[in-house]
Amino acid sequence: MIDNFTYFSMKNFASTFLVLLILGTGCMSQKDYIAEYDFNYTANFKRYKTFGFVENPDDHEDLEVVEIIRRSISNRLGSQGFKFDEARPDLLVNYKVYKEEVKYRGYDQPNFDYWLQRKGAFVTEEDEFLKEEDKEKDENYNRVKYAQNDGMLVVFVIDNKRGNTVWQGYTSAIFDYNSPELKTDLTRATYKVMDQFRVLTRN
Structure with a gap:
């Protein structure tokens, strides 16, 4: 009993x-999205204050996906002081969702926050645990081996005046377009990528 x-x-x-x-x-x-990034040493991140989006032919395929990604990017950049300018933005933002297996080449570069601070740019927060080896890396584009993924989200940030990519962030991601969690997954992945673009601007 x-x-x-x-x-x-x-x-x-x-x-x-x-x-x-x-x-x-x-x-x-x-889902725990792990984001990486590469950046262009010739970019003057201090002068960028506005952004817009590249008109992508793929945007017409799935308007819901486009809306989710653009809103997430806009919210993130807006919180960092950037203003949306459709006519003549300083930065153009493009993105690509790879739905199949993709190989992507990255670069071994200095920590972005440290590099920005060294150039006199503002960053969202300081990295207290920055390793010495990250500080001392030269401004070279040291290629690292291809990372192979079953899917990927890539965000490109382009200098509108010069027409070259100044930053790109990416994360391995496989999205189920029939899942009720699609909006949440896309938002989380996009924010995870944009969290690496930690440039502040003073408008």
């Missing part, structure tokens, strides 16, 4: 376990 104390203890344990299981499942369902 189970006494009342044992019964209530088992009941509380079962309830607690159920809550932890639900929380654990919720955390596991949140």
Whole structure:
């Protein structure tokens, strides 16, 4: 026979376990996107104050995806002081969602925050755990081996006046376009990429 104390203890344990299981499942369902970036040493990030978007032919394929990505990018850049300018922006932003296997080449470069500060630009926050080897890297484009992914989100930031890419961020990402979580997944992945573009501007 189970006494009342044992019964209530088992009941509380079962309830607690159920809550932890639900929380654990919720955390596991949140995809952890790992973003990387490359940048152009010739860019003058201090002078950029406005941004716009490149008209992409693929945009007409899925307007919902375009809206989610553009809104996420706009919100992130807006929080850093950038103003949207459709006519003559300083920066043009383009993006590409690769739905199939892709190989991507990256570069081994100095830490972006440290490099920006060295050039007198403002950054969103200081990296307190910056490694010495990241500080001392030369301004070279040291290629690293191709990373192969089943899918990828890439964001390109282009100097509108010069017409060259000054920064690009990317993350491995496979999106289920039939999932009710598509909006959440796209938003999280886009923010994860744009979190690496930590340039502040003073308008």
